[in-house]
Amino acid sequence: MLPGARYNFTAPNAAVLRWLTDPGHNVAPPIARKLLGEIFASPKAVLAGVLNGLILNITALCMHRGEIFALFVVVDLTLAALRFAVVRRAVMAAARSLATPTDLYLLTALMWCALQGTMAFAAMQTGSLALQLLAATTVMGLVGPICARNYAAPRYALALIGLCDFPFVVGAALSGNRWLLILVLQTPLFLFGVASIIRRFQDMAVATLQAEQDSQDRARHDSLTNLLNRSGLMEALDGQYAAKSRQFILFYLDLDGFKPINDNFGHQAGDRILRAVADRMRSSIRPGDIVSRLGGDEFVIVAPDMSPSAGSEYASRVIRCVADEPYLLEGVGQLRIGISVGFACAPEDGSAGDDLHRKADAALYDAKAAGRGIERRFVNPAQHLVAAS
Template sequence: MCGALLSSPSAVILGAVNGLFLASLAHFTIGGPAFTIIIVIETILLFTRLISLKRVSRIRSTGEIPGIDIPITLSILWCALQGALFFFSMRSGNTGMMVLVAAHCMGLVGPLCARNYAAPRLGMLLVALCVGPFLAGAASTGEPLMLALLALLPGFLVGSIQLLAHYRSAMLSALSAELINAERARRDPLTGLLNRHGLEGVMKKLSRDEVFSLVCFDLDGFKPINDRFGHAAGDDLLCEVANRMESALADGQVLARIGGDEFLVLLPGQDAQTAEAVIEAVLAKVSGAPYAADAKSLVEIGVTAGFACYPDDATNIAELHVLADRALYAAKKAGKGIGTRYAPTLAA
């Protein structure tokens, strides 16, 4: 959307070249100070717009979102200048210039709608700044056939609105599909939690100077329940476990399901002491009450955890995950239903 509003250097240059060509032609064919002034302003606007677009491009290359107020203001000024060119050219009564100007005016409408579909009101303003003076200049000639152009105005405006609406609809559909696909790529389809990819994206945004902990959770006794009552019951149980885990977490603490009955919790800004408290809360929530496996059967499920802290235990995210998983394995080996922090003695 931002790129569409800001246009492009090639479009700016081509539009300015066409405008300068017509203004120069009018200057030598018709004469008068109006076209000289238009040529000077067109030249100044061209260099100003190119400098502005270069600055915008530099900002966007850094990953930041540039301001668009200046480029949009310059686009409005340029369209107003084209309108002035059209008005004085049509008012001159020179048939050749009138034909060239009419062709240039009509040729601007499609590109203006195409580049500004993200902002329909801006698009209509730019079109009006070009077409309005053109029609006014035509009407001021007093020629009956020129006055007939005014009768075409309603249909012309409707066509412009439809063109903008078409481009906007296509843009919104494309953006919606892109957002849906991006969200699906980072979400577990069963529980709606972040998946491994989604959690990694969150972790990459953490500052290298920030303390955080990563906790691996694995359910105890899930497989026998899944085998006995079926995968549908197992899926329902996993969703309920995910809900209970989330209810034990505070704002900013991120839960993800990375496959099967394995879950990860990211604790930004949390040290080992806080991580242990979170683990205790999750263990209590998950195993605190039985689950309905079917209409008649209640089952119990437990959970075991292992965790590691950054930067005390690991120097990067990948290593932190490995160490937290190693702590989980040690906790499982020690008797399950507990939480264990990674220690170098677990390395063997």
């Protein structure tokens, strides 16, 4: 498995395969993608399973020399080659963040398990105690690796196990040995136990992934307002915008008159104002826009796919949303707070790095100096000189 490629596999397209691989938990999409990636793990286990199946086939061929077992050997080798080719293609596509042949991968695994079950059925019909023992050992030996590799998708894992086990049990029931009918009684109990183990493994995996996701979210979000913090903002800018050279506007916002609230009414009142301001900002932005708190009373909004000509009206709308209505604090009364906005446009004014942040901050400084409660776009100093001349 290539480093970093494990969790980039795309979901299957076929509805039945999506249902089979659905984790069955109400999990976030990032966790669901990671669970799907687990199905592609451990290609060595695939090789071990193929070798075990071939041992049974070749042994049966040597003992009985029947055409059916010769056909099994050919099909098994062909299907094994196809599976490894699909895995290789999927891993290479995942490493490039391209669509992966997930449907084909899942189908070839189902076909392979069906083949193992059919081979076990045929072995049970030979009447050879040695082959029957080998068939039972092969089928039971597949259960552990299937559980270990596919616990992230319990329905899919049980489908794989069923394709291996049911033909074997039917073959045992039709073998003429009445004592083997006990397998028919044991199978429901066996599948119940396997399902319980798979669900237990999956619950543990989901809990671990959720804890990891929560930790990452806490590291990227401001604990007071639950907005993105500086680290989360930079990750979004570098990953989503700069890498794609998208057009967007970076707004720097700073509250007007916030310090007196802290000084006169205490930091708890200030914190309540900051949370209320954050809520109003969320309500004023478009779906897909990003709002972040850098610290103190400084905020940043990123508006993707917005032309420079639309920046002023957007900033004015945010100012009105934040400042027009007073804030009612219990035990304090009504308080008003203003906000100033400076913005810079990408790619016209710069990139998504420190340069664009610096320019948006400079525009905010101009807005503060011009009287506060207003918006300003970054203006290149060279343009000032041209206008003055």
